[in-house]
Amino acid sequence: MDQLAPPSGSPLPGVSGNIGSSSTTAGPTREMLGGVRVETRFGGVDTLDEPITATIGRDLLSIFNKLVQVLYPIRKGAGREVLKDWDLWGPLILCLLLGIMLSVNAPPNQALGVFTSVIMIVCLGSLVVTVQAKLLGGRVSFFQGLCVLGYCVAPLNIAALVSCFVRVIYVRAPVAILAWAWCIWASVNFLDGTKIEAQRILLAVYPLLLFYFILAWMILIQ
Amino acid sequence: MAGYVSIEADDRLEEQPDLEFKTFEAPATNEQHGVGRANRGYIADAQRSTSFWSLDYYQTFFDVDTKTVLFRCINTLNPLSPTYTSAHLNPAPDLYGPFWTLTTLIFALFITSSLAHSIVSYLSDDPVSYDFALLSVAMGLVYTYGIGVPVILWGVLRYGGIIGTGGEGWGLVEAVGVWGYAMFVWIPVSILCIIPIRLVRWILTGVAFGLSGYFLVRNVYPVLASADQKAVRLLIVIVAALHAALALVFKVMFFSYYIIREDDPKKPISTSRSFPR
Numbered sequence: 001m002d003q004l005a006p007p008s009g010s011p012l013p014g015v016s017g018n019i020g021s022s023s024t025t026a027g028p029t030r031e032m033l034g035g036v037r038v039e040t041r042f043g044g045v046d047t048l049d050e051p052i053t054a055t056i057g058r059d060l061l062s063i064f065n066k067l068v069q070v071l072y073p074i075r076k077g078a079g080r081e082v083l084k085d086w087d088l089w090g091p092l093i094l095c096l097l098l099g100i101m102l103s104v105n106a107p108p109n110q111a112l113g114v115f116t117s118v119i120m121i122v123c124l125g126s127l128v129v130t131v132q133a134k135l136l137g138g139r140v141s142f143f144q145g146l147c148v149l150g151y152c153v154a155p156l157n158i159a160a161l162v163s164c165f166v167r168v169i170y171v172r173a174p175v176a177i178l179a180w181a182w183c184i185w186a187s188v189n190f191l192d193g194t195k196i197e198a199q200r201i202l203l204a205v206y207p208l209l210l211f212y213f214i215l216a217w218m219i220l221i222q
Numbered sequence: 223m224a225g226y227v228s229i230e231a232d233d234r235l236e237e238q239p240d241l242e243f244k245t246f247e248a249p250a251t252n253e254q255h256g257v258g259r260a261n262r263g264y265i266a267d268a269q270r271s272t273s274f275w276s277l278d279y280y281q282t283f284f285d286v287d288t289k290t291v292l293f294r295c296i297n298t299l300n301p302l303s304p305t306y307t308s309a310h311l312n313p314a315p316d317l318y319g320p321f322w323t324l325t326t327l328i329f330a331l332f333i334t335s336s337l338a339h340s341i342v343s344y345l346s347d348d349p350v351s352y353d354f355a356l357l358s359v360a361m362g363l364v365y366t367y368g369i370g371v372p373v374i375l376w377g378v379l380r381y382g383g384i385i386g387t388g389g390e391g392w393g394l395v396e397a398v399g400v401w402g403y404a405m406f407v408w409i410p411v412s413i414l415c416i417i418p419i420r421l422v423r424w425i426l427t428g429v430a431f432g433l434s435g436y437f438l439v440r441n442v443y444p445v446l447a448s449a450d451q452k453a454v455r456l457l458i459v460i461v462a463a464l465h466a467a468l469a470l471v472f473k474v475m476f477f478s479y480y481i482i483r484e485d486d487p488k489k490p491i492s493t494s495r496s497f498p499r
Contacts, residue, residue, distance in 0.1 A: 106354070113354045134277060135284040136318075199287035203318060210322075214329045221336055221352055 063090040070151040070186055086143050091150020094157055095122040098215070101160040105222045118218065125211040126150055136204050138196040148190045149208075155182040156212065160219045172220055180216040184208060283317040283395060291319045295406045298437050307440050310403050315395045320402020324368040327405055330412045331360040335476040338416045342479040345418070359475065367468050368405055372397035375442070375461070384449040392445045400441045404434040408472065415477040423477045431469035435462060 030039050047055065067090060095118070103115035130145035159179035163172045187208050196204050294316075297309040305312070310319070336352055376397040379385050385392050411430040415423050438461060446455050 107352075110352070110354050113358075117354060117357055131277070132284075132318075135281055137281065137284075197287070199289070202288040203286070203291060207322065207325075210326060210329060214333070217333055217336075218354075221340065 059087075059089065063087065063093070066090060066147070067151055067154060070148055070190070071154055071182070084144070086141070086147035088143070088147060088150065091122075091126070091147060091153070094150060094153045095119060098122070098153060098157050098160055101157070101164055102218060102222055105164060114218070114222075118215070121211070121214060122150070122153060125207075125214075129207045129211055132207055133191065133196065133204050136196055136200055138191070138204065145190075149187060149211075152183045152187040152190075152212075153215070155179040155186070156215050156219060159216065160222075163219055163222065176216045176220045179219075180212050183212040183216075187212075280317070283315070285314070286316045286318055291316070294319055294403055295323065298403050298406050299433060301433070301436055301440075306437075307444075310399050311396060315393075315399040317395060317398065317402075320368070320399050323402045323406050323409070324364050327368075327408050327412070328357075328360045328364045330409050331364070331472070331476045332357045334412045334416050335479070338418065338477070338479045341416065342418055356476070363468070363471065363475075364405070367464070368401050369398060371461075371464060372401040375457070378457075379445065379449075379454075382454070384454060385445065400438065404437045404441075407433045407437075412472075412476065418479065423473070427469055427473045427477060431466065435465045435469075438462075438465060 029041075030037060032038070062085070066087070099115045099118040099122075102118050103111040106114040126146050126149035129149055130140065130142055133140050133145060134142065156176075156179050159172075159176045162175050166172060166175075184205075188205055191201070191204055191208075294310045297303055297305060300306065303309070335356055339352070373394065376385075376392070376394050379392070407430045411426050414426050417423070439458060442461060443455070443458050446457055449455070
């Protein structure tokens with residue numbers, strides 16, 4: 001890790017590295033070694049000889065943290081920093097879960113089609129919505145947008161799970177609508193921070209409405 | 223293990239605190255672009271001349287606000303409006319409206335046809351089954367028609383030498399915009415077509431075909447008429463025929479669920495399932 005230390009003499013005060021999931025980055029230590037100035041850094045976690053369960057556990061914990069942060073975005077401030085460290089594992093897992101839950105309940109001759117269309121809608125949908133937010137002039141990091149939109153699918157997973165077991169339409173419809181509203185609320189909270197002008201925020205939100213509505217609809221009618 | 227050595231050249235950067243960023247936004251370039259493009263200053267620091275492959279190039283086509291897009295959509299429904307043929311071009315054509323009109327139409331077709339199907343199945347005591355293939359059919363049909371046809375027409379006109387090289391008058395974006403906005407009328411119609419009455423659906427489909435076809439013809443015909451050869455004007459017949467075919471396909475594939483009771487003696491059993499016909 002010390003090989004990656006930037007060649008600048010001293011790190012700028014506002015910039016902090018984020019390697020792995022360590023939050024306490026120790027400052028670089030310098031020493032003279034044979035007339036050459038050497039700079040080393042220690043990330044706070046030694047990941048070389050830890051057991052693999054610890055590695056996976058840390059990743060799962062980071063996914064869980066982001067999930068909580070996306071789905072309950074009340075906590076401002078330090079919480080939003082979690083999202084800067086984006087990953088696509090969480091969205092992948094959520095998307096696959098949704099596809100599996102929907103295709104298990106579909107008629108056998110359509111299961112594959114349902115699975116494919118769910119995966120395609122989630123992937124292309126979040127891609128298009130993120131590009132769209134950028135095109136409308138939003139200040140959003142591309143992969144961060146993908147990550148947040150992927151995590152926002154989680155309420156729909158709950159709705160899909162519920163409708164796996166409950167066949168009554170009077171239960172499924174409110175659950176699906178609630179999940180849809182939750183998705184929208186969570187993702188609009190994220191768009192809030194992208195500084196899109198007020199006159200066109202509706203243009204950025206509308207694709208989200210459409211994207212999550214079609215997924216909610218597929219859950220509802222399965 | 224030896225790390226990197228900080229070299230002297232980097233230290234010099236920190237010794238110059240008074241770096242100034244040069245502005246590239248000359249007033250002359252602004253005026254040059256103000257003629258054709260909407261320049262409302264939403265994207266203040268956008269670079270004006272970017273390549274075709276970068277995302278910034280397309281930002282000029284998404285430089286619209288909510289009111290503009292809504293007005294352009296509603297405008298296509300009213301042939302008597304004074305801005306009927308100019309609203310979607312003034313001050314600049316956009317791609318937001320066409321793209322999301324087409325995408326909304328795809329989802330509207332899928333959602334309303336499956337809703338109509340379940341209502342019909344409920345009313346005719348049929349077990350409900352869903353056809354997810356309709357989603358991909360709708361996607362292929364609408365994107366092919368809404369994007370493919372204008373691109374091909376534009377290509378024919380452009381390489382037949384009917385429209386100029388610089389895209390003055392009728393560019394690719396204008397062509398896609400005309401088709402995209404013309405399809406808007408199908409969204410409310412597809413929602414209204416949930417009503418399971420045969421006559422109402424035929425009338426609605428006819429109205430939608432008329433409105434969107436008239437919008438297309440009013441926008442495309444002046445371009446064709448500007449050609450020297452009279453034969454070019456016959457292309458409008460092909461456009462109209464394609465549009466009629468699309469309307470018919472919509473009607474047959476998505477708006478054709480009817481209530482059929484099992485005890486209805488007039489209907490043969492083989493066609494009594496409420497599948498699309």
